[in-house]
Amino acid sequence: MSRSAAPPTTAVLLRAVDYRDADRILTFYSRDRGRVAAIARGARRSRKRFGGALEPFCVVDLVFSEGRGDLATLKEATVTRAFPGVLTSLAGMREGGAALDLVRRITREDDAEPRLFDDVVALFEALGERERSPEDLRIAFTIRALGLVGMAPELEVCALSGVRCPPGQSAFFDPARGAIVRQALGGRGVLVSGPARASMIHAQGSDWATARFDERQRDDARRLLSAFLAAQLP
Structure with a gap:
């Protein structure tokens, strides 16, 4: 050959x-x-x-x-x-x-x-x-990498209504839809705090490595990413 x-x-x-x-x-x-x-x-x-x-x-x-x-x-x-x-x-x-x-x-x-x-x-x-915290870097990198390949979790706009979630407000994230869903429309899944959403949104940008997570934000990000990857990847 x-x-x-x-x-x-x-x-x-x-x-x-x-x-x-x-x-x-x-x-x-x-x-x-x-x-x-x-x-x-x-x-x-x-x-x-x-x-x-x-x-x-x-x-x-x-x-x-x-x-x-x-x-x-x-x-x-x-x-x-x-x-x-x-x-x-x-x-x-x-x-x-x-x-x-x-x-x-x-x-x-x-x-x-x-x-x-x-x-x-x-x-x-x-x-x-x-x-910086190795885990924070890995979490931020994960969010950034998913966005670069077209798999970014939607953390700002409700998948069903198209309404933007106000900054600082907690939201339910639906792993199967890959997006937040308003509770009034049946939102279930991973409850993510407003500060955690803000840190993860920051990590979607080119300055992802500067994203910071406190312990609660880190726990929210862990749970969201674990559920999202389990739902989206074979």
């Missing part, structure tokens, strides 16, 4: 799965290609071939060869940026890993969103700096 070399691409690793005796099947998110699946032959037999480029929480330049199958073959991988501060924090690794798994679940192959890639890198930077 003939294989052609693809142009080099910059990516982050989303997942690695051991395959057979010596190989690994890898899932990357590339800035210009979106999600990419590839096999790294011999990656388990020797670390020298790819060095640390197949580890999480770094930015890598990749070269693939592609044939007729579903998987590309990874030929070269070079680390261009590393974030050691993430790897020395259990909370940073946990929340960063959850964010990478989310990206894998909400993206499609060969469907690039450069802003999402840039926000993943911004998340690595913020987690490595350890100046």
Whole structure:
């Protein structure tokens, strides 16, 4: 089977799965290609071939060869940026890993969103700096990422009436509809406080990493996102 070399691409690793005796099947998110699946032959037999480029929480330049199958073959991988501060924090690794798994679940192959890639890198930077709560960063990143792929939860306008919920007011969020619903129209689901809604709306913007959550807001956001993702993702 003939294989052609693809142009080099910059990516982050989303997942690695051991395959057979010596190989690994890898899932990357590339800035210009979106999600990419590839096999790294011999990656388990020797670390020298790819060095640390197949580890999480770094930015890598990749070269693939592609044939007729579903998987590309990874030929070269070079680390261009590393974030050691993430790897020395259990909370940073946990929340960063959850964010990478989310990206894998909400993206499609060969469907690039450069802003999402840039926000993943911004998340690595913020987690490595350890100046903000890792969980707050992951919550804010989740809300931002969902918006970039067209899955943003609607937190301002009732799905049934089209009426905007006043700022600062609590609202019921319907996970199946992906939107708030007025109580007078049968609104049920996750009750979200006004301040929590405000923080999550803030996180939908390009300055998502500056969103702040107190303990109640954090709990509301956890419950909303857990229910929403369970309803919307397979």
